[in-house]
Amino acid sequence: MFIEYLSRELGLDEADKPILGSWGRVGTTLGALSLKLNLMDMEKINNLLEIQEQTGGLFGDVAIELGYLNAEEVKKLLNIQKWCRREEILHRLLLASTINEDQYRRFAPKVYLF
Numbered sequence: 001m002f003i004e005y006l007s008r009e010l011g012l013d014e015a016d017k018p019i020l021g022s023w024g025r026v027g028t029t030l031g032a033l034s035l036k037l038n039l040m041d042m043e044k045i046n047n048l049l050e051i052q053e054q055t056g057g058l059f060g061d062v063a064i065e066l067g068y069l070n071a072e073e074v075k076k077l078l079n080i081q082k083w084c085r086r087e088e089i090l091h092r093l094l095l096a097s098t099i100n101e102d103q104y105r106r107f108a109p110k111v112y113l114f
């Protein structure tokens with residue numbers, strides 16, 4: 001995982017590792033990304049969430065079943081989601097002064113390599 005990579009590279013101990021807060025996933029759910037990237041509107045997302053609640057299926061799987069997204073779009077959204085969450089780790093490390101801006105710039109491209 002990315003945080004383990006950063007921990008090794010930076011010599012972080014457990015106390016230095018960022019912890020996602022209760023709002024940590026805001027804006028990076030597949031629904032939020034689909035809305036943000038104009039792949040679905042709120043009507044489709046709300047419909048999908050109702051069906052997902054009834055069936056217990058994964059958002060991407062239900063979106064494909066309903067024809068709202070195709071498998072390639074879901075795959076790309078999952079990658080975008082992963083990258084956004086990795087960027088957040090770097091943001092938290094920078095804000096906590098665990099890393100400086102030069103280190104941030106050094107590690108930022110690596111968000112996309114793992």
